[in-house]
Amino acid sequence: MQIFLAILFLNKANNFLVFKKHVNYNFLHVFKLMFSMKSKKKHFFSLCIFIFMPFIINAQDYFTLSGKINNQNGIAISEINLKIIELDNIGVSTDNSGKYKIKLPANKEFTIVFTHLQYEEMIIKITGKPGENIVNNFTLKEKINSIPIVNVEVKTERQTNLQRIDPKIIQIIPDVAGGIEASLKAFPGVAKNNELSSQYSVRGGNFDENLVYVNDIEVYRPFLIRSGQQEGLSFVNPDLVSSIQFSAGGFDAKYGDKIASVLDIKYKKPTKFASTISASLLGGSLSFEGCSKNHRFTHISGFRYKSSQYILNSLDTKGEYKPSFTDFQTYLTYDITEKFEITFLGNYAMNSFHFVPQTRETSFGTIDEALKLKIYFDGQERDKNSTLFGAFSTNYKFNDNLKISFTGSAYSASEQENFDIMGQYFLNELDKEMGSNNLGDSLMNIGVGTFLNHARNKLNASVINFQHRGTFKNNNSTILWGTNIQNEIISDKIHEWEMLDSAGYSLPYTDTLNSDSSRQIGMYSFISSNNYMSTYRITAFIQKTNTIEIDSNEYSFTIGIRENYWTFTNQLLISPRASLSIKPNWKHDFLFRFSTGYYYQPPFYRELRDLNGQINNNIEAQKSIHFVLGTDYIFYAWNRPFKFITELYYKNFTKLIPYQIDNVRIRYLAKNNAKGYATGIDFKVNGKFVPGVESWASLSVMKTMENLSDDFYYKNENNILVKIEPGYIPRPTDQLVNFGLFFQDYLPRNPSYKMQLSLLF
Structure with a gap:
């Protein structure tokens, strides 16, 4: 029950999915320590886990990737989809100002695919250390056939x-x-x-x-x-x-x-x-x-x-x-x-x-x-x-x-x-x-x-x-x-x-x-x-x-x-x-x-x-x-x-x-x-x-x-x-x-x- 409530403290859906897949070892280590204590200490330590577990995980096991995506004219692009291949294509999209932000498990290489109907696809690989903030800004090229009547017209x-x-x-x-x-x-x-x-x-x-x-x-x-x-x-x-x-x-x-x-x-x-x-x-x-x-x-x-x-x-x-x-x-x-x-x-x-x-x-x-x-x-x-x-x-x-x-x-x-x-x-x-x-x-x-x-x-x-x-x-x-x-x-x-x-x-x-x-x-x-x-x-x-x-x-x-x-x-x-x-x-x-x-x-x-x-x-x-x-x-x-x-x-x-x-x-x-x-x-x-x-x-x-x-x-x-x-x-x-x-x-x-x-x- 305590573990379930701790998970509910995660404030983002993608953090929850990643947390569920990649923190099994930390849970086992903490549980062994908790059950080896006496009863009063056990309840006190469980309360600490209940309160601080999300922050410990976020701080120690994740890194943050953020940035801004523009077109070739330097104009921000919204609705760019970011898909993480290793996490069953879970991802986010850029906002109206072309910005994105996502948290990923540390010390693991991920393949991220940037897609949009109007722009060419781009693929990058990224690895981060625990607690690291990585900023990557990109420029996407517009597809040649994106506007059939205007651009393709001879x-x-x-x-x-x-x-x-x-x-x-x-x-x-x-x-x-x-x-x-x-x-x-x-x-x-x-x-x-x-x-x-x-x-x-x-x-x-x-x-x-x-x-x-x-x-x-x-x-x-x-x-x-x-x-x-x-x-x-x-x-x-x-x-x-x-x-x-x-x-x-x-x-x-x-x-x-x-x-x-x-x-x-x-x-x-x-x-x-x-x-x-x-x-x-x-x-x-x-x-x-x-x-x-x-x-x-x-x-x-x-x-x-x-x-x-x-x-x-x-x-x-x-x-x-x-x-x-x-x-x-x-x-x-x-x-x-x-x-x-x-x-x-x-x-x-x-x-x-x-x-x-x-x-x-x-x-x-x-x-x-x-x-x-x-x-x-x-x-x-x-x-x-x-x-x-x-x-x-x-x-x-x-x-x-x-x-x-x-x-x-x-x-x-x-x-x-x-x-x-x-x-x-x-x-x-x-x-x-x-x-x-x-x-x-x-x-x-x-x-x-x-x-x-x-x-x-x-x-x-x-x-x-x-x-x-x-x-x-x-x-x-x-x-x-x-x-x-x-x-x-x-x-x-x-x-x-x-x-x-x-x-x-x-x-x-x-x-x-x-x-x-x-x-x-x-x-x-x-x-x-x-x-x-x-x-x-x-x-x-x-x-x-x-x-x-x-x-x-x-x-x-x-x-x-x-x-x-x-x-x-x-x-x-x-x-x-x-x-x-x-x-x-x-x-x-x-x-x-x-x-x-x-x-x-x-x-x-x-x-x-x-x-x-x-x-x-x-x-x-x-x-x-x-x-x-x-x-x-x-x-x-x-x-x-x-x-x-x-x-x-x-x-x-x-x-x-x-x-x-x-x-x-x-x-x-x-x-x-x-x-x-x-x-x-x-x-x-x-x-x-x-x-x-x-x-x-x-x-x-x-x-x-x-x-x-x-x-x-x-x-x-x-x-x-x-x-x-x-x-x-x-x-x-x-x-x-x-x-x-x-x-x-x-x-x-x-x-x-x-x-x-x-x-x-």
């Missing part, structure tokens, strides 16, 4: 408006849809308003105005998708990605013919065997990679499965949801010689969506007029779409300065949309009197009706592409060029209609008392068409980048030109583009950028088809002129580097094709009858708010408007018809303020336990 990327995204972050961002696109929703200028969809809009553009490249090959989104719940996996598999770059506008001539943004993705070329597996209530993924012994052959493949059934069961529309989305991708490379390489990228995806709706109950309105809609459903929906993609490339490196490549690719998509759904709805007025016992209950029925939706839609699309790319570097200049020829074959059959019946008033309706066809009322909505088209696109580009230094100020400029010809419209489009960056020799690390250019977007199939399903043969390419002015500032806070980006932009649109958005379905008017603009300012700050992990926050303020040339109407004022023109109206993607946050944190003593937070407004 100079040429900072000089352009391309933003690099760390692929490791993609796999941990909390998002229902998942995929690469999830990382973009917190970026400035990007709006993503549907958690179930991977689609996004950039600076007032729509989903179809974004370019997505995988290994320099453009990929496409599905055609017939109406809602996020029908949408499957995006083309890009995050487990296979090695680099991601994103531009929200003002991009170079090497990127294709869209007017909003570009997402440039490269897949891995593995150097060793590895595999990953993940699973959740929404699906799972499996990937594996490796290379041959001589590293000439590399492979990486991934399988994904997704089912959003648990999420869909929480929607207002109740029923039986059976979504199933799967895909398999592989990327193979083989070095025939040190200069000649062949690669293959393949993808197969199969998606299906089966839905049997039952009921829907929605409350809406205002405090003065509260309403509830109750719908009972009959019928079902069955959707299927499958895609097959393959790309074969040859790359030849003449020397360090000259590289060329040739790529042939084929894309095939087959989509089906079938549904027959009848809904019987009841619209009720709710009790809105505060304090009422029936608050929120239905008071009376104010409307009943029935609707029937029918669709049998089928689309097949094939895209065959051959392209050439080249790169030539000479001193401080780089020349890029490329040509491309593409054949597009699309077959589209549409047959869908909607019938309405409200309180005995049915559409369609025929007056049986009058045979006049003008008195007949058709379906509320009816679309039927059978379209087929086969067209060719020919594109080419060339651009040059130069970097020069004048009076210690660094200047980089890129000029380029892009050509596009499409046999459907017989339009030859020329797009000159240019950008300039200046890095002044200032005390603070600033960089200024300006980019401008012409951006044309020739229609793809969706833009050609109007609301009635018919093709407009006289349509032209949409045109946009970009002006983007940006600043890039790297600063230090909390002894860590951060990056602050500001971009001010203005985009002028002509020959716009107006459209309507319903969920994620875009329906075009198929006419170049509008002009418009988009202007705004974006802010983004990223860095290590928590040591060792990357986070960022963004704020965007934007206004986008359009003016339709034929949206006028006439109003009778004093028996005089007056022509009213609404003028500029907000575009469907107008969003004044957009705030995004991605934040990471972890337990300091156990970094494997992490937290990721996404916030969007």
Whole structure:
């Protein structure tokens, strides 16, 4: 009992652990002496042991190690972990001033490991005499890859408006849809308003105005998708990605013919065997990679499965949801010689969506007029779409300065949309009197009706592409060029209609008392068409980048030109583009950028088809002129580097094709009858708010408007018809303020336990 109480006098946990392991001999020696005494002396000596034992042990059997740890800039580092190997990794951490202090048993050598996520590991060996105070101050070197977005970023990327995204972050961002696109929703200028969809809009553009490249090959989104719940996996598999770059506008001539943004993705070329597996209530993924012994052959493949059934069961529309989305991708490379390489990228995806709706109950309105809609459903929906993609490339490196490549690719998509759904709805007025016992209950029925939706839609699309790319570097200049020829074959059959019946008033309706066809009322909505088209696109580009230094100020400029010809419209489009960056020799690390250019977007199939399903043969390419002015500032806070980006932009649109958005379905008017603009300012700050992990926050303020040339109407004022023109109206993607946050944190003593937070407004 006396021994136990003496141990309790130890004032630190690590002293107790060390004491328990290393003072056995002293205890035995004292106990022998104590039990050899007479009774009174024995009790007196026990009391002395009770009082003085901790101080005797601390003074005689221990030495103290203390000091301060700084980085290479002389700034103190907190949360450095000190682990003592011989004591089962027991240790301490440095405080906010970088100081540490620990007591260790004397006359024994110990190995101490200093670790931190942001700094290189350091190991020392130490031995001390009893009662000795040893002071050791250290300097730790920062890891090269500690800040992926700020430090690893190469100079040429900072000089352009391309933003690099760390692929490791993609796999941990909390998002229902998942995929690469999830990382973009917190970026400035990007709006993503549907958690179930991977689609996004950039600076007032729509989903179809974004370019997505995988290994320099453009990929496409599905055609017939109406809602996020029908949408499957995006083309890009995050487990296979090695680099991601994103531009929200003002991009170079090497990127294709869209007017909003570009997402440039490269897949891995593995150097060793590895595999990953993940699973959740929404699906799972499996990937594996490796290379041959001589590293000439590399492979990486991934399988994904997704089912959003648990999420869909929480929607207002109740029923039986059976979504199933799967895909398999592989990327193979083989070095025939040190200069000649062949690669293959393949993808197969199969998606299906089966839905049997039952009921829907929605409350809406205002405090003065509260309403509830109750719908009972009959019928079902069955959707299927499958895609097959393959790309074969040859790359030849003449020397360090000259590289060329040739790529042939084929894309095939087959989509089906079938549904027959009848809904019987009841619209009720709710009790809105505060304090009422029936608050929120239905008071009376104010409307009943029935609707029937029918669709049998089928689309097949094939895209065959051959392209050439080249790169030539000479001193401080780089020349890029490329040509491309593409054949597009699309077959589209549409047959869908909607019938309405409200309180005995049915559409369609025929007056049986009058045979006049003008008195007949058709379906509320009816679309039927059978379209087929086969067209060719020919594109080419060339651009040059130069970097020069004048009076210690660094200047980089890129000029380029892009050509596009499409046999459907017989339009030859020329797009000159240019950008300039200046890095002044200032005390603070600033960089200024300006980019401008012409951006044309020739229609793809969706833009050609109007609301009635018919093709407009006289349509032209949409045109946009970009002006983007940006600043890039790297600063230090909390002894860590951060990056602050500001971009001010203005985009002028002509020959716009107006459209309507319903969920994620875009329906075009198929006419170049509008002009418009988009202007705004974006802010983004990223860095290590928590040591060792990357986070960022963004704020965007934007206004986008359009003016339709034929949206006028006439109003009778004093028996005089007056022509009213609404003028500029907000575009469907107008969003004044957009705030995004991605934040990471972890337990300091156990970094494997992490937290990721996404916030969007």
